[in-house]
Structure formats: C-alpha cells, structure tokens
Amino acid sequence: MFNNKELFKTSFQEQLVSRLGKSIEEATAGDIYKILGSLIREYVGRDWAETNRAYKVQQEKQVYYFSMEFLIGRLLGNNLLNLGMLETVREGLEELGWNLEEVEEQEPDAGLGNGGLGRLAACFMDSLASLQYAGHGCGIRYKYGLFEQKIIDGHQVELPDDWLQKGNVWEERRADKKIEVRFWGHVKVWEENGRTVFDTVDYERVWAVPYDVPVIGYGAGHVNTLRLWSAESAMDPAKMRVEGQNSYYKFLDYNRSVESISEFLYPDDSGYEGKLLRLKQQYFLCSAGLISVLRTFDKLKLPYGKLPEKVAIHINDTHPTLVIPELMRLLIDEKGCGWDEAWDITTRTVSYTNHTLLSEALEKWPVGMVRELLPRVYMIIEEINKRFCGMLLKGDPHSQDLVSRMAVIESGQVKMAHLAIVGSYSVNGVAGLHTELLKNDVMKPFYELYPERFNNKTNGITHRRWLMHANPELSRLISESIGTRWISHPHQLLRLERFKDDASFRERVMDIKRGNKLRLASYIKQKQGIAVDPDSIFDVQVKRLHGYKRQLMNILHVMFLYNEIKDHPSAERVPRTFIFGAKAAPGYYLAKSIIKLINVVADAVNKDAQVNGKLKVLFLENYSVSLAEKIIPAANVSEQISTAGKEASGTGNMKFMMNGALTIGTLDGANVEMHDMLGDDNMFLFGLRSEEVLDYYRYGGYLARDVYRQDSRIKRVMDQLVSSGSFCCHEQEFGLIYQSILDHNDEFFVLRDFAAYAKTHAAMERVYLDQGAWASKSIVNIAHAGHFSSDCTINRYASDIWGIRPVTL
Helix, strand or coil, X not given: CCCCHHHHHHHHHHHHHHHHCCCCCCCCHHHHHHHHHHHHHHHHHHHHHHHHHHHHHHCCCEEEEECCXXXXXXXXXXXXXHHCCHHHHHHHHHHCCCCHHHHHCCCCCCCCCCCHHHHHHHHHHHHHHHCCCCEEEEEECCCECCCEEXXXXXXXXXXXXXXXXXXXXXXXXXXXXXXXXXXCCEEEEEEECCEEEEEEECCEEEEEEEEEEEEXXXXXXXXEEEEEEEEEECCCHHHHHHHCCCHHHHHHHHHHHHHHHCCECCCCCCCHHHHHHHHHHHHHHXXXXXXXXXXXXXXXXXXHHHHHHHEEEEEECCCCCCHHHHHHHHHHHHCCCCHHHHHHHHCCCEEEECCCCCHXXXXXXXXXXXXXXXXXXXHXXXXXXXXXXXXXXXXXXXXXXXHHHXXXXXXXXXXXXXXXXXXXXXXXXXXXXHHHHHHHHHCHHHHXXXXXXXXXXXXXXXXXXXXXXXXXXXXHHHHHHHCCHHHCCHHHHHHHHHHCCCHHHHHHHHHHHHHHHHXXXXXXXXXXXXXXXXXXXXXXXXXXXXXXXXXXXXXXXXXXXXXXXXXXXXXXXCCEEEEEECCCCXXXXXXXXXXXXXHHHHHHHHHCCCCCCCEEEEECCCCCHHHHHHHHHHCCEEEXXXXXXXXXXXXXXXXXXXXXXXXXXXXXXCHHHHHHHHCHHHCEECCCCHHHHHHHHHHCCXXXXXXXXXXXXXXXXXXXXXXXXXXXXXXXXXXXXXXHHHCCCCCCCHHHHHHHHHHHHHHHHHHHCCHHHHHHHHHHHHHHXXXXXXXXXXXXXXXXXXXXXXXXX
C-alpha cells in the first residue's frame, strides 16, 4: 500500500471515511495525522509480530534497556523514513491537497524525557532495531512530560505538558500483560525445609499496565518494542463497600497516590514527598520491567542459571539501579535460588552506564525511606552492603576509611551509583575523557577493585533522524556525491572529505545551509515577530540550562559585543544572530534567572536601532526534539562551552557537527574526540583543560574578583547586571547571578575563561568572512560525523558489553 502512490491514496481516503466519516475535503490536519498514524501502525503490525516470533524461536540473547527517559520526539516522519515510504506518502498527500510537514506538526512531542539522557535512549532504540538486534526499551508512560515552557515577561513559566490529551496513535495498551507492583508492608521470615523464607505482607498493590510502542528499524523489517508502564489502581471496589463509610475517601487517596506514580516526569524532589514519589517511580519501573522480562525468559523453559546467556539488562544512569536488588528478590523469594546463585546471576546480567561526574546527580536515598517503602528490597541492599564491606575488610583489615567511602549504605544514605557498580558486570562512561575521570577520580577506588568492569562507550546519535529526516536536502547531496551506502554504513561519510576543496560542492553545501536558515528565520518571524538576517552567523546554544553548561558566559559575551558596537558604531561587524533554547528545572532559581537575563538582553538588543543589522538575540521557548530538528540544520556555530570535566559527553555537539556547524567549545566530553578527528583547523577551542579545573578545585588559586578587577570588559558587563540605568537591567534584578560569580567565586569558571572565549569568537568571525574556507571546514565536520552515529555505538555495546548479535528474520 505505502509503496504504491495510487493505492496509498485510495486506502487513505477509504480509512478516512470508514473511521471518521469524513471526506478528504472535510478533514482537518489532525484527522490526516490520526489516519496516517493508524495506517502505519496496522502496516507494521505483521513485522512486529514476526520479529517477536523470530526472537522466541531462535532464542537469541535479548537486551532490555531500562531508562527513566526516552525522548523519542515525533514519530510520524521518522517512521515513514525508516519504512522507506516517506516520498510516496509525501507525494500522495500533496495530490490529495495536504502538505506532509503540516501534518507532522499535529503530532505532539512525546513527554517521555528531558535532555541528553533520554535522547540517547531514543537513538539507541532506533539503532538496535535498524541493526537487527533483539533490543527493547523499558520506561514509564508519563501522563505529563517535564513541563511546557512559556516565556512571560522574560521569565520561564511552567505549564503542564499534556501530550496525551488527544491520545497516542503509536501505542498499544496490553492490559493482559499487567503486573502487580508492591509497596510498603513488612517482611515475615521463617524456616521451611531448611530454607529461609521471606514474605512481604500488608503491602499496597499497584497495577503496572504496559503500553507498547513499535520501534521500526530502517529498511530491515525489524520492529522492536518500547514498553512504557502506566500505574493503575489495584483496589477492589467490592472490598471498599465492605470496609464502611470511610473507605470511599481512602479509595480516593489511594487512587491519587497511584496515579501520581506515572503522572509526571521528574516530580520536584526538594521535599520528602517529592523524594518518596521519585523513589516509587524508580521501583515501579524496575519491578514491573523485571517481572515482564522474567515472564519472557520463563517461556524458554531454561534454568535460571542460563539467564545471563539469554538476557542482558542495561540500566541507563542510576535511576533504574533498583533493578539489582529487585532481581535478587525475584530470584531468591520467587524462583528458589540461594543467595550466592542469585548474586552470580545478577552480576552477570546487569550492566550500567554512568552519565555524570556531578556529585549531586549521583543519587542517594535516605535509609528510612527505602526501608519503609520497600522493606524486602532494603533487606537485600543491606545484605549486599554487608557482604561487600566484609570483602573489603577481609582484603585489608585496616581499610576502614576506604570501606566508608565505598560502602553502598553510609551515613544514613543508600548510594545508588555504588550499588550499580557493585551489582553489575560492566560500568561504562560515555566519552573518553569522562571514563578516564570516572576511573581516576570520581570512582577511583572502585576502578582499582574492579578494573575489568570499567570501559568507555562514547555516545552516538542516529543519523537517520538528525541528518536524513532533519536535513533532507543535505542528505540528497551526500547520496548524489558518494552513493547511498553511508545510510547503513555511516563511516562512509568520510568519503565526503575529498570534496572539501571542490568549489561547486562547497557552494551547494552553503546554499543548503542558507535554505535551512531561511526556514528557521520564517519560523522565528511567525512565532516571535522578529526578523533575522539569514546571512548573519547563526550562533546556537540549545540544551538543558545548567550552570556548568555556561549559557551565562554566552550571554555575558553578547552583552560585551553590544557594548563594543555602541562604543564603535562605525566599525565593520560580521552580523551575528545568537539563538538560545533551554529549560531550567523549576526549582533551579539561578538557571531561571539566567533565562530571564537572556530575554532581557534580547529585548534591549533587538529594539536598539543602532545595532540593528549587526546583532540579534533570540530565546526560543519550549525547546524540544521537533524544535531542535528546525534549529540544528540552520546553525553555523555550535556552542559547546561547558566547564571542562563537567559534561559527560554531549550529543548536541554531534548533531550540529553532522549538519555542518562548526563548534566553538572547550575540551570537554565528546568535544575531545571531535578534536582528535578534526584538529585545530576545523573547530574553535578555548579555555581551561579538565586537569586545570581539577587543580583549582583541589588546591585553590582562582579568585573571580581578581579577574573582575583586572579585565575592564568583564567588570563592565558584571556591573551592568546590577547597575540601575544600564542598557538591559534594573538594580538587583540579577543579584543572584552577580553573587554566584563574585561572592561564591564562580564555581564554573565563567570569568576565568571569558577572555579566551571572546578571543576565539573574534577568530571565528574572521574565518566566516572567507565563505569558501568556512564551507571546507563544514564539509570536514560532516565527513567525520559518521564516527558518532549511534549505529557504531550500539555495535560496540553489542559486542563488548551485551554479547548479542543480529537476528535474521
């Protein structure tokens, strides 16, 4: 149907009539989207069933990727692309009077993630299916995403992200596969036939109901599963009637507590109730997901000692670490394994990716909370800790200090990263630098104890979404120039490098970039009423807003450029358009203050006729995957300016590189590996190295106030933050930012790196004036971006960690 345009048009119109009772002339864009999505779901159903049948028959090892986030974005265009039907459907809809891009806009971004962690998981799902691996995702079906961001009077305002308001055409509710998850209660222990038996009683039951989303592989016929769990009431209404008049209110309280488990992505955990809810979410995911996995394994009728040969369970950051004690509980309490056997199985089944070096992001949970909410699981964590600490002391009886630093339970806290390392067979970082810092600093004693467990797997992105779908004109040019083999073998993009000095090819690359800039400029004009110059440098920083990512340094530099233009109005300038997009966590007041600053500066700059044509500043609200697909292909410059040693990897840097933007950045995360391939000539580096940052943290020697006093440019912009009558700010409006830099000594070295940052920007502007040289550097970036395809990353996970191989249907 989808491979024949006329057949597609006929089938589509028939479905429109039979399902909605509408002709093509009466249909809305929402109707077109709904019918098209339904047709695709039906079309892939056979492949989905065949894929699952092949996995069962061939009994190949399967990987289950547990993650609190799957930032999958919109699926319509990506699914059509992977099915090889994009152009047929586009042309067919055009002949029916509809534009496919307009239809795609009807789909909400799935509210299942926030940043790089969730987008990585989504890219991995795409690659697993496209490379024909048996690999599935396990997450939570959040009713509301993080939040919908509105900018009102320059401030971030959070609104509910009701992405499921009109349903989700891609999901299939599997009520027959629901699973009981248990909270609270207490544990009874007794001996039976020489074996200790544990039974949790008086617990609260919650149903975990799976909603399955097909993950369609590119051109392979493979359809894997993203299973998302929704929390539903398990209370029997008949029991409510028996218990009397107060039972109604108990029922309402219970229902509300159940609904909250899968209601919001990342509830505010600044208070006890928020922490408790997050812990509930994590256990809900781990327990439901594991029971589902073991149900599938049981169908093989193999002993549980074979579990590591057939199942790989991967935990994406520390959020799903409760997989480890929950698997132990299931093996011991329900499958009859002894402790040693269960521990052997668990530590050969579970692998762990660490995503952060920030101590505040390495999760810890109060012992009392874990013990009360999950009494049996806490007993197991306590036993894991006891045995682990005993092993350390046995190796060195005088190592009490080391034991306290490495313990799973310490100072009344359960340390999830420690539990993840102790209970898994593989611990990987997500960039070369990040992994080395894990091994030699953050997790050094664990690396010394388990050197064989630590390895690096640099993050990757799916080139199908971020190049083929987001930038179709560039993709066509690549295929015309080097053939189409790069689509299945992204390293083939290296063949583009031979065109870097080809004047005709360079001109076509720049023409495509300008077309993408025109489209983004049109979007900005439509959304914000601001006209931007497509011939200016589009300088972009879009990512989660955090102090270490240093959006603050970027906007302070914009303020410096504004001052320069005002001081020297007749000087020649390369026109610049600075584009920001970011969400700040609702309780992160410094980050929200930086958003306000960006918007206040933008308002002042954009209204000043004297700088018009030389400088524009934009903050695009509600940054998302679909917005990124508009922004990234249009960028000339990619801002990757995190404090060295703080960004684990980054994947935005790879997306910009793949679309021909040049990076201005520090040697941090995957920027290091980008530099190894590109050299100094094809990216713009500045700033402290990670070892210098570590030395400052350890030994001191940096005073932000000294830099403030010594550099008049810095003093001026800092003073403008708090000086009444300055070009953008009111007195004390940005006092929190001012204090974070000068009173708290600039934790992320914004002032220390500012001069080098400004100098590098000036050098970048000079290169941009030579459009031929710029195009050449852009081509080199695109050529080397295949190294960062998630296909390459997943192949390394498959061979080095999971021990899985492609499954032939």
